Amino acid sequence: MTPIDGPRLAPLEDRPARQLVILLHGFGADGEDLIGLADHWRRLLPDALFVAPDGPQPCVLGGFGRQWFPLTDFSDGERLAGARSAAPVLDAFIDRELEKAGLPDSALALVGFSQGCMMALHVGLRRKLAPAAILGYSGALAGGDLLPDEMTCKPPVLLVHGDADGVVPVAALRRAVASLSAVQVPVQWHVEEGLPHGIGPEGLALGGEFLCRHLLDARD
Structure with a gap:
């Protein structure tokens, strides 16, 4: 399993990281596509380390983009199989970043767009x-019917989508x-x-508030 990596933005004023925010890009993009979110949120979370790993595979559509897994027919089964296949490499990346930063899972936030x-x-x-x-943002839940058997934790979730x-x-x-x-996961939505398919100003503001509420609570 080849490790993944990508662009990162350190805490303001070179402080030690007290939170880790991992930004997961969409199909055909890469970490550079999402690391810009850190500029919107780092004043709210000055002690956070933001990392945006590139997906593990070249995009099947060609070009310079990456993917977490192939998408051909966009079916529920394809999304579930793809998420399962990519999960080990992402899990390993999360573990490695938490260990490097000396942080617990309670200081971690996962942010994803579309396939991310x-x-x-x-x-x-x-x-x-x-x-x-x-x-x-602008994504989907793969295998929602399997959560009662497979889910191991219930972190708070915020989902944002354009109509x-x-x-x-x-x-x-x-x-x-x-x-x-x-399955009693605390979920909010907007x-x-x-x-269209993207992240808008309302979602950026709500996302920043959501991350602050849960990451700063965890810190304190």
């Missing part, structure tokens, strides 16, 4: 110890919320009006 959201939910709900928070998303329809958010609520 699928990975954040899949891995975050199956960690031995719960992360402080999972924040997902004009033509890539991952907003119905995916509603299905995810229903599945998470059914639909941003007129937003």
Whole structure:
């Protein structure tokens, strides 16, 4: 299993990291695509280390992008099989980053966009110890019906989606919320009006507030 890595942004003023925020990009992108989120949130979380690993595979569509797993028919079965196949490399990356920073899982937040959201939910709900928070944008929950048997922790989750998303329809958010609520995962959600497949200003603000609430609570 080849280790993954990607761009990172250290805490402000070179302070020791007290939180770790891992940013997981979407299909056909890479870590550079999401590390910019750190600029929006690092004033709120000055002690956080932000890391945006590149997915483990070259994108099947070519170009310079990466993927967590292939997507060809976008079926539920394909998403579940793909998330399972990529989970070990992401789990190993999380373990390594926590160890390097000397931080517990309670100081970890997973943030994902699109396919990265699928990975954040899949891995975050199956960690031995719960992360402080999972924040997902424009994504989906793979294998929601399997959560009663496979889920090992119940971290707080915030899902944000645009109602004009033509890539991952907003119905995916509603299905995810229903599945998470059914197994008592504390889940919040927000639909941003007129937003296509992307991260909008409302989602950025809500995400920053959500991360602060759960990461700073964990710190204190």
